[in-house]
Amino acid sequence: MRRLILIICFFSQSYIALSQTWEAGVSAGAAGYMGDLNPVKPYTFTDPVFGGQIKRNFNGHWSAKVGFMSCTIQGDDAKSSNGYQIDRNLQFRTALSELSLQAELNLFNYLPGGLPGFGSRRFSPYLFTGVGALAFNPVADYNGSEVELHPLQTEGVDYKKQALSAIYGAGVKYNLSGNWNIIGELGYRTAFTDYLDDVSARYPDFAANPPASPTTPALSDRSLSQSGSPGVQRGDFRPRDTYMFTAISLTYTFVSIKCPTF
Secondary structure, three states: OHHHHHHHHHHHHHHHHHHOEEEEEEEEEEEEEEEOOEOOOOOOEEEEEEEEEEEEEOOOOEEEEEEEEEEEEEEEHHHOOOHHHHHHOOEEEEEEEEEEEEEEEEOOOEOOOOOOOOOOEOEEEEEEEEEEEEEEEEEEEEOOEEEEOHHHOOOOOOOOOEEEEEEEEEEEEEEEEOOEEEEEEEEEEEEOOOOOOOOOOEOOOOOOOOOOOOOHHHHHOOOOOOOOOOOOEOOOOOOOOEEEEEEEEEEEEEOOOOOOOO
16 A cells, blocks of 8 residues: 555655746857848848746646747848849848747647656647847947947937847757756847948938937948938838747756655
């Protein structure tokens, strides 16, 4: 009887413990951008990204995660195959940092930690969504130097360098061994700003509104044909830019099990 109780306790406590566990890990991968300088290629990844995460697994299907990612994103009209973009000749890059809160849904019953769970799988595809807070600061190369674009107000707009973003994506989790897990994911972020690239709408009228800096007109209109007349389209008029990450994460699951002694 004592042995039977211990067995029942072990499996029930294992399942309960696994139903609510903490998980932490690090991530590395690639970052990309889609916006006024890359309007049609959601698969363009240009720079490395690094980050970390702390996760609460509520059960085999639902988790909540706090994550941090740091990267650079960039775009360059000169690398486009579109004639308008080549003539427009704009270029940017920005260091970007993101703090996020995400919810994950495992499509299979995934209980990491190296302990048995009823109907659990060692791997699972998953979906995620959430909200992020990001900071960015676009720069461009000009006359051999790196120039911050925000203070120049190249479109006559004093935009904020912080914004929120809507997060969505998918991935796959696999329990390597015991408490160790490897996770691969692809995620997109719709930023609630159109100025990640310092480009949004129209060329400004510097005759009516004096430029913020003597350098502003030169970096506002870099077109090869000098076609940036006031009111002419400069951006793609979409209200938001997008950035994306594809990353591999290595995580460790913290599990504690306590059974009464006899």
